């Protein structure tokens with residue numbers, strides 16, 4: 001797994017450090033740094049919790065998503 | 081544990097997909113257009129049953145759902161070939177669960193084997209990728225790890241016990257929006 005942190009977006013809150021069960025991140029020089037990306041199992045909890053949307057995972061397996069309301073997403077697409 | 085099958089299984093979960101936080105999902109995968117109303121109805125109903133069960137039975141709800149899952153696991157797995165090796169049983173189990181739950185056998189990079197012995201416990205980590213329970217919970221805005229997850233726990237334990245004749249226990253290590261890490265403890 002390759003993990004990229006957008007250093008301009010990251011606010012250094014440390015939420016990803018606390019939330020990651022595999023201790024993948026550490027805060028270094030005020031920004032999150034993936035120090036153990038090889039231990040990532042792709043749960044994407046860090047994506048959900050990051051307030052700055054600063055994270056990117058390359059090589060993740062996206063789980064099937066049947067729970068998404070397509071009509072709501074279509075409306076969002078029109079707005080955004 | 082023979083790693084050939086595990087390598088093959090892990091390969092099926094490796095992709096080149098880049099996932100960004102700001103991505104808004106624009107479609108369900110695979111497309112359930114025709115089934116959407118039915119599917120949402122079933123998920124809604126299941127979520128409400130679980131919520132009501134929790135309200136009435138409190139912590140006892142977990143015991144009920146675990147038992148239901150375990151019965152289901154025993155029931156389904158009794159038609160499968162009996163085998164003693166856990167690896168073979170996991171293989172059978174992944175065939176059994178395909179389409180509802182898919183999982184891979186996983187280990188942290190610093191561990192040599194998939195069967196880990198630590199603090200007097202023997203266990204295997206399983207990463208559950210696709211899971212109908214997680215989808216139902218998220219559809220209903222319910223927390224993961226509650227009574228509905230216990231049905232899956234019971235199911236896996238029941239099936240492993242049925243196939244191998246060994247007692248087992250499944251513990252949650254972490255629940256996430258895209259995958260959950262579980263520990264299959266062997267007794």
Ligand code: SF4
Nearest residue numbers: 020040041043044046
């Ligand atoms: S996806 Fe999960 S395991 Fe991977 S870095 Fe994020 S929180 Fe940690």
Ligand code: SF4
Nearest residue numbers: 010011013014016050
């Ligand atoms: S949660 Fe996001 S903003 Fe906070 S430290 Fe982690 S990457 Fe940076």
